[in-house]
Amino acid sequence: MRRITRFLLLPLVALLTLSAGSAAVALGPVPAQVPAAAPVLKLDVPSQQAAMDRLSFMVGRWLGTGWVLTGSGTRQEFIESETVRRVVSGTVLSVEGEGRDKADPRRVVHSALAVVNFNDSTQQYRWEAFSQGYVSVVTPEVGTNRFVWSLQTPSSTVRYTLTFTATTWHEIGEVSTDGQQTWRQNFQMDLRRIG
Numbered sequence: 001m002r003r004i005t006r007f008l009l010l011p012l013v014a015l016l017t018l019s020a021g022s023a024a025v026a027l028g029p030v031p032a033q034v035p036a037a038a039p040v041l042k043l044d045v046p047s048q049q050a051a052m053d054r055l056s057f058m059v060g061r062w063l064g065t066g067w068v069l070t071g072s073g074t075r076q077e078f079i080e081s082e083t084v085r086r087v088v089s090g091t092v093l094s095v096e097g098e099g100r101d102k103a104d105p106r107r108v109v110h111s112a113l114a115v116v117n118f119n120d121s122t123q124q125y126r127w128e129a130f131s132q133g134y135v136s137v138v139t140p141e142v143g144t145n146r147f148v149w150s151l152q153t154p155s156s157t158v159r160y161t162l163t164f165t166a167t168t169w170h171e172i173g174e175v176s177t178d179g180q181q182t183w184r185q186n187f188q189m190d191l192r193r194i195g
Contacts, residue, residue, distance in 0.1 A: 044120045048091040051118035051125070055093055057145050057164045058084045064169070064191030065102065068110075077102040078109050080189055082169070092117045116140070159183070167193045 062082040067075050078099035085094050095114040101107040112131035119126060127140045127149045140149040150159035157180050162171045173187025 045091060047120040048118045052090055054142055059086060060084060060193045061195035062169050062191035063194050066189035069186040079105055
């Protein structure tokens with residue numbers, strides 16, 4: 001086994017040496033002193049875990065239905081599944097969702113991934129959501145069995161309000177185009193805990 005590893009490493013080292021030499025010729029001389037990497041920030045893991053405990057009501061597998069108003073104003077109904085897990089030693093929640101067309105459940109109409117963590121330096125939660133080619137990074141409001149996140153676009157504010165019981169997840173999406181004076185609902189989900 002030792003001989004096999006050595007034989008596999010030798011061509012790799014030769015390749016890296018040749019690549020580095022080519023890069024040095026093409027890009028100029030390699031600096032004599034490579035700058036040190038930035039120090040790694042060590043955060044208070046127990047503090048983060050305790051903050052994430054406040055979101056335990058979200059953890060689980062969820063299934064249900066929902067609707068969204070499309071750009072043309074028609075209402076599209078979907079079947080939704082959500083999986084929320086604690087990861088990274090309980091310091092992060094991952095939220096994975098998938099919606100399928102209620103009329104044709106083989107067709108996926110949306111999928112999303114979000115992560116939530118707590119920064120003990122700023123004492124704030126951070127919500128980072130990925131959906132349909134968009135990335136949203138916001139500071140959510142966390143309450144008792146309640147989670148609210150919103151984002152600002154050039155022409156509107158979009159807000160999602162999630163409320164939970166031990167067995168249910170109710171979520172609405174709203175949009176305001178007048179500086180948050182009035183809101184119009186454009187999304188709703190009603191899920192039940194299945195695991």
